[in-house]
Amino acid sequence: PSSISLFQFAIANSKQATTLLFAANGLTKLLTNHWVSVADTQKDEMKTFLLNLLYTNGPELLPAAKYSVSAIVRLYCRLVKLCWLEGPKHQNVTDHVSKFLQGSQHHFSIGFEIYSELTADMQPTQ
Numbered sequence: 001p002s003s004i005s006l007f008q009f010a011i012a013n014s015k016q017a018t019t020l021l022f023a024a025n026g027l028t029k030l031l032t033n034h035w036v037s038v039a040d041t042q043k044d045e046m047k048t049f050l051l052n053l054l055y056t057n058g059p060e061l062l063p064a065a066k067y068s069v070s071a072i073v074r075l076y077c078r079l080v081k082l083c084w085l086e087g088p089k090h091q092n093v094t095d096h097v098s099k100f101l102q103g104s105q106h107h108f109s110i111g112f113e114i115y116s117e118l119t120a121d122m123q124p125t126q
Contacts, residue, residue: 003026003030004027004030004031004038004042004046007023007024007026007027007030008023008027008046008049010022010023011023011024011027011050011053011072012049012053015057015061017061017064017065017067017068018068020061020065020068020071020072021065021067021068021071024068024071024072024074024075025071025074025075027075028071028074028075028078031075031078031079031082032078032082035082040086043079043082043083046079047076047079047080047083050072050075050076050079051076051096053072054069054072054073054076054100054110054114055099055100055103055107055110058072058106058107058110059103059104059106059107059110062106062109062110063106069110069113070113070117073110073113073114073117074117074121076114077114077117077118077121078121080093080118081118081121081122084122093114093118097111097114097115098111099111100114
């Protein structure tokens with residue numbers, strides 16, 4: 001879907017909490033509904049982009065706009081979940097998240113939220 005790049009642009013270039021929330025939630029819904037239409041390279045690039053964004057900007061956003069950081073975390077976790085069965089290279093989430101747990105207090109909080117959200121998203125619904 002062509003609007004993936006628009007949502008990703010908004011996430012990359014905005015510091016406004018509501019813009020980040022809207023873009024992350026929109027992209028989560030779009031990816032969930034159109035997963036088979038997304039190219040493999042785009043999936044990998046998006047996961048890398050989101051991790052870098054959370055590591056770089058997350059600690060700054062966390063105190064003022066926790067809900068927007070949470071939306072980006074949910075988006076990242078949905079990507080991991082959807083990629084999980086596509087092969088072992090997509091299952092190395094602990095390698096990527098461990099740097100959060102070794103960083104600042106805000107980084108640790110984000111890393112813990114990633115693990116919590118991923119666990120919740122992976123659980124089957126009743």
